[in-house]
Amino acid sequence: MSEITSSIPLQINPDLQEERDKASFNVTELTHIIYGGIEKTKKRKRLEKLLFSDPFFQEYQNVRAFGSRSEYYAASVKKSTKIFKLRRQHKWTDEEYETVLDICHDDLALTLHHTMFIPALERLATEDQKSKWLTLAKQYKIIGTYAQTELGHGTYLQGLETTATYDPQTREFVMNTPTLSAMKWWPGSLGKSSNHALVLATLIISGKKYGMHPFLVQLRSMDDHKVLPGVRVGDIGAKMGGNSVDNGYLILDNVRIPRNNMLMKNAQVSPDGKFVTRGPSKANYATMMLIRVQICTMAYQVVSSGATIGIRYSAVRRQSKLDPQDREPKILEYQTQQYKIFPGLAMSYAFLFASRSLTRKYEEAFAEIQRGDFKSLPELHCLSSGLKSFCSEHSVRQVEIIRQSCGGHGYLNAAGLGMLVNAAAPMITVEGENTVMYLQLARYILKRFAGAMSGQQLDGSTSYLSMDPATYVCPVMSETDCRNLTALCDIYRYRSYMTVCRVARQVQHDMESDMPQHVAINKNLVDLVRAAKAHSYYIVVKDFVEGVDALVASAPVIKVLRTLCCFYAAHGIAEYSGDFLESEAVGLHQLKWIKNLQVSLLGEIRPDAVALVDAFDYHDITLSSALGCYDGNAYERLFKSTENDPMNKEEVHPSYYQYLKPFMEEMNKSKL
Ligand SMILES: CCCCCCCCCCCCCCCCCCCC(=O)SCCNC(=O)CCNC(=O)[C@H](O)C(C)(C)COP(=O)(O)OP(=O)(O)OC[C@H]1O[C@@H](n2cnc3c(N)ncnc32)[C@H](O)[C@@H]1OP(=O)(O)O
Numbered sequence: 001m002s003e004i005t006s007s008i009p010l011q012i013n014p015d016l017q018e019e020r021d022k023a024s025f026n027v028t029e030l031t032h033i034i035y036g037g038i039e040k041t042k043k044r045k046r047l048e049k050l051l052f053s054d055p056f057f058q059e060y061q062n063v064r065a066f067g068s069r070s071e072y073y074a075a076s077v078k079k080s081t082k083i084f085k086l087r088r089q090h091k092w093t094d095e096e097y098e099t100v101l102d103i104c105h106d107d108l109a110l111t112l113h114h115t116m117f118i119p120a121l122e123r124l125a126t127e128d129q130k131s132k133w134l135t136l137a138k139q140y141k142i143i144g145t146y147a148q149t150e151l152g153h154g155t156y157l158q159g160l161e162t163t164a165t166y167d168p169q170t171r172e173f174v175m176n177t178p179t180l181s182a183m184k185w186w187p188g189s190l191g192k193s194s195n196h197a198l199v200l201a202t203l204i205i206s207g208k209k210y211g212m213h214p215f216l217v218q219l220r221s222m223d224d225h226k227v228l229p230g231v232r233v234g235d236i237g238a239k240m241g242g243n244s245v246d247n248g249y250l251i252l253d254n255v256r257i258p259r260n261n262m263l264m265k266n267a268q269v270s271p272d273g274k275f276v277t278r279g280p281s282k283a284n285y286a287t288m289m290l291i292r293v294q295i296c297t298m299a300y301q302v303v304s305s306g307a308t309i310g311i312r313y314s315a316v317r318r319q320s321k322l323d324p325q326d327r328e329p330k331i332l333e334y335q336t337q338q339y340k341i342f343p344g345l346a347m348s349y350a351f352l353f354a355s356r357s358l359t360r361k362y363e364e365a366f367a368e369i370q371r372g373d374f375k376s377l378p379e380l381h382c383l384s385s386g387l388k389s390f391c392s393e394h395s396v397r398q399v400e401i402i403r404q405s406c407g408g409h410g411y412l413n414a415a416g417l418g419m420l421v422n423a424a425a426p427m428i429t430v431e432g433e434n435t436v437m438y439l440q441l442a443r444y445i446l447k448r449f450a451g452a453m454s455g456q457q458l459d460g461s462t463s464y465l466s467m468d469p470a471t472y473v474c475p476v477m478s479e480t481d482c483r484n485l486t487a488l489c490d491i492y493r494y495r496s497y498m499t500v501c502r503v504a505r506q507v508q509h510d511m512e513s514d515m516p517q518h519v520a521i522n523k524n525l526v527d528l529v530r531a532a533k534a535h536s537y538y539i540v541v542k543d544f545v546e547g548v549d550a551l552v553a554s555a556p557v558i559k560v561l562r563t564l565c566c567f568y569a570a571h572g573i574a575e576y577s578g579d580f581l582e583s584e585a586v587g588l589h590q591l592k593w594i595k596n597l598q599v600s601l602l603g604e605i606r607p608d609a610v611a612l613v614d615a616f617d618y619h620d621i622t623l624s625s626a627l628g629c630y631d632g633n634a635y636e637r638l639f640k641s642t643e644n645d646p647m648n649k650e651e652v653h654p655s656y657y658q659y660l661k662p663f664m665e666e667m668n669k670s671k672l
């Protein structure tokens with residue numbers, strides 16, 4: 001009788017325990033640093049316990065893995081409503097609620113209601129409008145979405161075709177979708193869930209266009225959720241990932257809404273049809289900036305959860321031979337395996353510090369903007385555009401590498417990595433496609449560089465553009481200098497300066513050769529993106545170095561974070577060595593030393609790898625991975641996951657009777 005069962009052992013896999021026993025630092029201390037203090041960690045744990053003591057959350061995992069699209073959506077609506085009810089029942093603060101959303105991560109059907117609809121009302125509505133709609137939205141008496149993108153245009157907002165034409169007779173706006181390409185296409189929670197939408201449309205008064213403005217449109221009846229007259233709305237179909245969300249289409253045909261349904265914080269239309277604006281023309285873009293900042297935090301969550309799965313699994317998976325005399329080693333012992341996974345580990349901490357710094361800057365600027373002071377808006381727009389693109393691009397790429405590093409099992413849904421990659425992939429596209437956002441940053445950098453050239457004193461993230469390049473000497477003079485974080489940061493800064501300088505001069509040269517500006521820009525787009533990437537890389541390295549320098553923590557924690565920071569910076573130089581050499585930020589000697597350091601740091605990080613991912617403290621249900629579970633019983637959990645597979649419900653699948661049996665019978669009867 002076989003002893004193989006699908007029960008999960010109660011004890012931690014000894015291979016993982018061994019890793020935890022040899023950690024050089026206190027994991028709990030680092031967890032508190034990650035979550036912003038002991039109280040916050042405790043609160044999060046309490047919330048996790050409350051949520052996950054409900055068996056629904058366990059069952060939800062099965063629907064997610066094996067249910068149809070419609071079942072998954074339904075379960076996700078249930079999950080959303082459960083969380084909303086719990087919020088009310090427990091009177092969670094906004095911060096507690098945000099924590100719950102982090103714990104439940106990406107796949108709430110009603111996600112747009114809280115990620116965009118409410119923040120948009122907060123940013124774009126007047127106080128009067130807020131007291132009406134924001135209150136209703138926060139109490140879930142209306143459910144809404146942010147409907148901006150159209151079939152024909154997502155990036156180019158000036159190209160949006162949906163119209164809101166003011167009718168002074170009735171004091172209403174008439175909302176229309178004039179063409180096929182004008183239909184709203186993509187907004188999350190639009191297809192089936194929302195009864196309201198914040199529709200971004202071109203305002204027209206007396207035949208004149210006044211740009212894009214937000215209009216609150218009711219889509220469905222509040223009695224029976226039926227679609228209202230003049231509205232056509234539906235789901236746009238299955239996607240690579242995120243299929244719990246009903247991204248939708250919307251067609252409006254002469255839908256009339258009261259004048260007061262235009263959100264009028266930044267611009268007003270008076271009853272007699274006069275248009276007045278307040279603040280900069282881009283004030284209506286405020287919600288997008290918020291989400292770009294949040295995407296950096298999401299990128300941290302994505303890459304840190306991927307690293308957790310990859311490292312825990314690599315510590316329990318044994319394969320092949322290193323020492324012919326010894327047993328098969330943990331795959332984590334292979335230097336190549338470390339080379340695949342540790343960049344994701346270091347990136348997690350880099351993005352933690354970078355997203356924290358960006359969030360702080362956003363909050364400071366937002367407070368200023370609320371007071372009517374818009375001076376930090378351009379800097380923040382460009383910083384958030386660059387970091388959104390950088391963090392999403394790097395995290396998605398890195399998690400895919402980690403998925404590959406888990407061999408065959410990484411390809412299973414039960415591993416959690418494929419789902420993570422597919423769920424995270426849209427970060428590259430949403431809230432401004434990455435290339436387009438990098439180009440926003442590049443445009444800003446070029447302007448600042450031109451300012452510096454004409455003697456302006458720069459401040460903020462681009463202040464280094466006023467440096468004198470002639471004074472640069474590579475600060476790495478010996479192999480030991482390579483461990484100097486400030487020196488590494490200087491190398492990134494100079495590489496960025498030179499990349500910006502080169503493209504700025506090229507654009508200027510092209511324009512001076514009588515090329516129209518748009519032709520000169522298009523001829524240099526690739527290098528402009530390179531410059532924006534180099535600048536973003538520098539900012540991330542700088543935030544990491546400054547973040548670690550400012551930490552108040554025990555010596556072992558500081559030591560391990562400094563090692564990771566050094567590895568992150570060295571790895572980037574080694575990976576993009578061509579750029580660093582070309583810009584003469586390093587010479588061949590320095591590059592050789594830095595590459596040696598990069599590889600030797602793998603061995604230094606190795607003993608702490610498991611502890612460093614344990615510090616992220618992800619709950620098993622949040623991670624949703626048989627390979628990355630805290631107890632390390634990966635094989636048992638993989639086998640257990642097959643129990644829920646509907647394919648295994650019957651000993652003989654119905655398709656046998658329908659197709660295979662008659663086919664076999666026919667084959668057996670055949671004379672050939
Ligand atoms: C533990 C396990 C964890 C697991 C976690 C799993 C996580 C999974 C993650 C899941 C991810 C999925 C995400 C779900 C959430 C989705 C939400 C998505 C919602 C959306 O996508 S809403 C639609 C967003 N759309 C856009 O972003 C459009 C992009 N386009 C633009 O923003 C503009 O068109 C663009 C490109 C900026 C150009 O604007 P435009 O007006 O056409 O340009 P001009 O040339 O006229 O002006 C440029 C001028 O304006 C300045 N500018 C532009 N934008 C701003 C701004 N926001 N603020 C301030 N200033 C701005 C710009 O700098 C220029 O200034 P100048 O001085 O140079 O003129």
Ligand SMILES: Cc1cc2nc3c(=O)[nH]c(=O)nc-3n(C[C@H](O)[C@H](O)[C@H](O)COP(=O)(O)OP(=O)(O)OC[C@H]3O[C@@H](n4cnc5c(N)ncnc54)[C@H](O)[C@@H]3O)c2cc1C
Nearest residue numbers: 147148149153154155186187188426429430431432433435
């Ligand atoms: C999962 C998901 C959820 C979404 N949720 C919402 C939502 O809730 N609400 C909403 O309104 N929208 C939503 N969107 C839409 C999203 O915001 C857009 O898809 C995004 O802004 C990109 O625009 P696009 O699709 O028009 O890309 P395009 O602009 O068509 O991009 C295609 C290519 O053209 C290039 N390109 C375009 N313009 C330029 C340029 N100026 N310079 C150089 N290259 C250029 C891009 O780099 C890219 O390679 C969602 C999208 C996805 C995938």
